[in-house]
Amino acid sequence: MSVGAKVTEADLFARIEAAPFGEKTKALARRAAQVESIGGVAWGLFPATPVMVRGSGSLLYDADGKEYIDLLSGFSVSNFGNCHEKLTEAIRGQAGELTHFFDFPHPGRIRLAERLVSLTAIRGGRARVLFGTTGSDGIESAVRAVRYFTGKPYILTALGDYHGATFGTIGLTSRAGMNATYLPGGAGNAVGFFGFPHAYRAGLSAYGCSGMEALAELDRNLSGGFSPYADGSTLNVAAILAEPFQSSTGYYVPPRDYLRELRRICDKYGLLLIVDEVQTGLGRSGKLWAHEHSEIEPDILVTSKTLGGGLPLSAVVARAEILEQWIPTAHINTQAGNAVACAAGNAVLDMLEAPGFFEEVKRRGERFKKGLDAIAAGHPGLGYIDNEGLYLGLEFVSDPVKKTPAPEAVAAIRAEGLKRGLLLDHGGYYGNRIPLIPALNIPDELIDRTLSILKESMDEAWKKVKGKTI
Numbered sequence: 001m002s003v004g005a006k007v008t009e010a011d012l013f014a015r016i017e018a019a020p021f022g023e024k025t026k027a028l029a030r031r032a033a034q035v036e037s038i039g040g041v042a043w044g045l046f047p048a049t050p051v052m053v054r055g056s057g058s059l060l061y062d063a064d065g066k067e068y069i070d071l072l073s074g075f076s077v078s079n080f081g082n083c084h085e086k087l088t089e090a091i092r093g094q095a096g097e098l099t100h101f102f103d104f105p106h107p108g109r110i111r112l113a114e115r116l117v118s119l120t121a122i123r124g125g126r127a128r129v130l131f132g133t134t135g136s137d138g139i140e141s142a143v144r145a146v147r148y149f150t151g152k153p154y155i156l157t158a159l160g161d162y163h164g165a166t167f168g169t170i171g172l173t174s175r176a177g178m179n180a181t182y183l184p185g186g187a188g189n190a191v192g193f194f195g196f197p198h199a200y201r202a203g204l205s206a207y208g209c210s211g212m213e214a215l216a217e218l219d220r221n222l223s224g225g226f227s228p229y230a231d232g233s234t235l236n237v238a239a240i241l242a243e244p245f246q247s248s249t250g251y252y253v254p255p256r257d258y259l260r261e262l263r264r265i266c267d268k269y270g271l272l273l274i275v276d277e278v279q280t281g282l283g284r285s286g287k288l289w290a291h292e293h294s295e296i297e298p299d300i301l302v303t304s305k306t307l308g309g310g311l312p313l314s315a316v317v318a319r320a321e322i323l324e325q326w327i328p329t330a331h332i333n334t335q336a337g338n339a340v341a342c343a344a345g346n347a348v349l350d351m352l353e354a355p356g357f358f359e360e361v362k363r364r365g366e367r368f369k370k371g372l373d374a375i376a377a378g379h380p381g382l383g384y385i386d387n388e389g390l391y392l393g394l395e396f397v398s399d400p401v402k403k404t405p406a407p408e409a410v411a412a413i414r415a416e417g418l419k420r421g422l423l424l425d426h427g428g429y430y431g432n433r434i435p436l437i438p439a440l441n442i443p444d445e446l447i448d449r450t451l452s453i454l455k456e457s458m459d460e461a462w463k464k465v466k467g468k469t470i
């Protein structure tokens, strides 16, 4: 699949025909192909969309009853597996009490806000919460808040970051050239980009970054260089917006100094620092928030995805004064902070706060890493493994010395995985990555099964692409 290639309904039907699905699943996929937008993730992640009817823990079942190991976790939404009993119980209980009360506080929402404020170290100490529904909506709210607060328009963000695909966020999202391929939205006209540092791809990134030098360049640019406007007070930048680790673009973990340097630059030029923890947050990295690995305090944090335990919910946790600027009704959102989603959110925090939870995430991450290292020893094409807790990104290359990206190998491995019941994501600056996104409570037995199917899929894929790129 090449980026930007148009796909017709007839193409989708041909893909469904060729897919390794049973007849009932294919029949549902055909119905979707006729009525749903082609622009969604369903026809991009796999050639033909799988159609699941049931989920239990880290396992999913399609319409024909075929079992899959869920290594997508709804892009880190289902971090406690599918239909966790504690979440189901919280959702059922709240649905019978109060489902929705406009964008008004209610007991569960007040409790969730109090917990988010006490769990998050925000610069300045005192914080407030603004609830929303999705990650994009949280980012839009944060951007609107900092523009209003500072009176300045520009937002600076890293090349390769993903901050959403709505009209207000697409201009901030440069993952896989999304902001170049598709018309940027409203935020696109006051956005600047800087390079993202990464140990393996430093100097090779399509985005021109070269390790931490990318940040020295950002510093130089902000200082005005040769400009007569070198005085920081004339800057028209409101904030730096950063993912602590680059998730949707391929699960890249930057050096710890990345966020430290962004914090230093923000302090030097009087900018606000917004961390987008929509995908990295709530435990995946082995800490509650991924930015904690760098020991910095943001001015604003945006969280979503697993916060609602599978229901739509987002929260902007910000320095109190930033959210005290609004006059009542200045920023409203009918569906924000839904009562059922907040009940699930409190259950999510209960599980994250259980003693030893993060140690278990780290232990499972180490089990994955050990198995992956063993696979890599026999497969030089597995060139690099990013790993922090259960945040895992695999980089595939056809030449380990030249680090030549191997997107064909990735496509073949994922296809082999799908046949064997393993749902794998894809990504990478060059389409040559497989992020692994397991539930945070994935049982050891399924980690081992995942590793063995992955190895088998790699062996098979290697045979197929050998002679071409490997």
Ligand SMILES: Cc1ncc(COP(=O)(O)O)c(C=O)c1O
Binding pocket: 075, 134, 135, 136, 137, 139, 162, 163, 164, 165, 243, 247, 248, 276, 277, 278, 279, 280, 304, 305
């Ligand atoms: C880091 C990050 N920010 C924002 C978003 C947008 O979230 P949503 O798709 O819920 O709007 C995503 C989604 O993948 C994300 O990974």
